[in-house]
Amino acid sequence: MEFDFLSPVDDEIIQFVKGLSSQHLGSKVAFHTDKDFPDIDQIKIAIVGVLENRGAVGYVDDEVNLNPIRKELYGLYPGNWQSSIADLGDIIPGNSLEDTFFALQKVAARLIRKGIIPIVIGGSQDLTYPLYRAYDNQEQMVNLVSIDNKFDLGKQEDGISANSYLSKIILDEPNNLFNYSNVGFQTYFNSQEEIDLIEKLYFDAYRLGEMSNNIELAEPVFRDADIVSLDLNSVKSSYSGNFITFNPNGFDGKEICSLARYAGISDKVSSFGVFNHNSTREESALIAQIVWYFIEGVNYRSNEYPFGTRENFLKYIVPLESEELVFYKSNKTGRWWIEINFFASQHNKLKKNTLLPCSHEEYLIACNQEIPERWWKAQRKNSI
Secondary structure, rough: HHHHEEEEOOHHHHHHHHOOOOOOHHEEEEEEEOOOOOOOOOOOOEEEEEOOOOOOOOOOOOOOHHHHHHHHHHHHOOOOOOOEEEEEEEEEEOOOHHHHHHHHHHHHHHHHOOOOOOEEEEOHHHHHHHHHOOOOOOOOOEEEEEOOOOOOOHHHOOOOOOHHHHHHHHOOOOEEEEEEEEEEHHHHHHHHHHHHHHOOOOOOOEEHHHHHHOOOHHHHHHOOOEHHHHEEEEOHHHHHOOOOOOOOEEEEEHHHHHHHHHHHOOOOOEEEEOOOOOOOOHHHHHHHHHHHHHHHHHHOOOOOOOOOOOOOOEEEEEEOOOEEEEEEOHHHHHHEEEEEEEEOOOOOHHHHHHHEOOOHHHHHHHHOOOOOOHHHHHHHHHOO
């Protein structure tokens, strides 16, 4: 059984939670203990630790300790949440890195099939690869969003690591990846060759400065994501407390929590991972608040996806010189979508007619007789 790969939550955490008040988050979570395993039919969100960091860049044989993160998280107070939460414990590193990948893939796939959102706390970011492979039997194309200062392409001959997992996702069969979006890349950490490749594949990449100037630009990106992978190195060290791999620039604490909330609010996001941390006290507090904001977002989903009917949307038709663009605006949330026609698409897991999340600004761009870049890239993917 898939959950046999999970070891119980450390007794130190169980005793810590027992000392909390009934109002703390920890008192409202079901835990995998030596004597009990949560009823997965009764939960919506599952926290899964993965104590694996052999894929980390500059790897040293240090154990991953998630107890400080759990203490910080369970010591917080929840919002007015309805979604039930369980901590399923940890995946212990296997004899090889591939063994750990196999375990995470099986656990995540089972949860996703049950409609449960796994929050995976690593470990190194190459764990994104088995999280992606968990969708192999879902009969769908997958959209991956990475909050990261690098694209993590690397070289195929170097094998998989936290800095090269994306290459394996792009190249390995079965290829279920439809779109990759990077939020917060920093140009000086990425070669021009990598930047050109992202553009050539019609993937989306948003620079740190662009996002920091207007964090709301990220909302449509997450609205179309299935997997969100967050690299703690995308946060500036003065906010994360990570002075081991020092980064003077990056998202601040408020921005990274806003991004986590956007990921949670997305009706489509079905898995979320936080990776590449060093378990310092400062980082643990930040990770706990990132996870808190993601859960907060999940509890405020509008349930507008998948689209059963469009009667609750206003339809806007924008005639251009060579195209006729169709936009929809939700009467409920005020959010925007643009219609994409995948005629004669080789992506047989995609619907022939679908709505792509967009912003009001992109509608205004179309009104000025310009084709929005997001629409153009989606159409170009159709012709590859």
